[in-house]
Amino acid sequence: MAAHGSGLLVGLDGDDTLWHSxxxxxxxxxxxxxxxxxYLDDDASHEDHLIEVERRNLARFGYGVKAFTLSMIETAVEVSGGRVTGSEVQRILDWSKELMDHPVELLDGVVETVGSLAEQHDLVLVTKGDLLHQESKVARSGLTELFDGIHIVSEKDPDTYRRVLEAHGTRPDSFVMVGNSVRSDVQPVLQLGGTGIHVPYHTTWALELVENDDAGGYERVERIADVPGVLERLAGT
Ligand SMILES: [Mg+2]
Structure with a gap:
């Protein structure tokens, strides 16, 4: 339930919205x-191959470092025609542990902005990926106390957001979601009748790209520090 005067529930994405990923x-x-x-043919791209493997594994393995690791190993096996060595697979596993253990680096302006948003609105974090890794990143971000709810989900679709809203007793027209992915943070929320604010990160994972990224119907700001101003404007209209 809304504890703050605004009556708005503001959702924030984690990866590439609050911290670098x-x-x-x-x-x-x-x-x-x-x-x-x-192992690669001269004209072949390991990146294209990896994306194809990730795309085909997405429904089984979901998002996050563990799924990425399995797809890297599968790519290595395929690209090498089965010749990749045990020690090479070990290097891939070592990178995966480095990714898991990497310090959480908040994006510029996050501490101030999330702090000021929390004074005026109910805040929820809605993030997808490995459960353990996301829990650890949230804990290490130092932001936990500012959120009224933390939702680590396996997919960000309209059903997921509907469940988040139900958990907080909020109607879609009182929900604003802020994130770097039009596909995951904006479009499903618009479908429900909520508001989306897109804050692009400097790079977007190929599987998060959408064709009609300029279809409109939502706000876009350059940095997270611009979000409170948009919310004030929306509240005034
Ligand atoms: Mg994100």
Whole structure:
């Protein structure tokens, strides 16, 4: 229930909205390219191959570092025609542990903005990925106390958001979701009748890209610090 005067429930995404994530996956993908260089045909792209494997595994393995790791290993096996060695697979596993253990790096303006949003609105974190890893990132972010609810979900679709709203006794027209992915943070919320605010990260994972990313019907701001201003404007109309 809304404890604050605004009556709005504001949802925030975690990865690439509050803290850096995709940039670490890109670095690891580059390392995979070095590892596979001797196995790849000259015109083949390990990145394209990896994305294809991830796409095909998504419904089984879901999101996060563990799914990414399995897809890297599968890519290595396929690209090498089964010749990838045990020690090369071990290197991939070591990168995966590094990704899990990486310190949480908050994006610029997050501490101030989330702090000020929490003074005026009920806040929920809605994030997807490995349960254990996401729990650990939330805990290490130092932001836990500012949220009225933390929802770690396996997919961000309209049903997921409906359950989040039910848990907080909020109607869609009182819900605003803020995140870096039009596909996961904006479109499903618009479908429910809520409001979406897109805060792009400098890079977007291929499987989060949408074709009609400019279809409109939602707000877009350059940085998270601009979100409180948008909420004030929306409240005034
Ligand atoms: Mg995100």
């Amino acid at each position: 995709e940039s670490h996956f890109i670095t690891t993908t580059e390392r995979l390219g070095d590892l596979l260089a001797g």
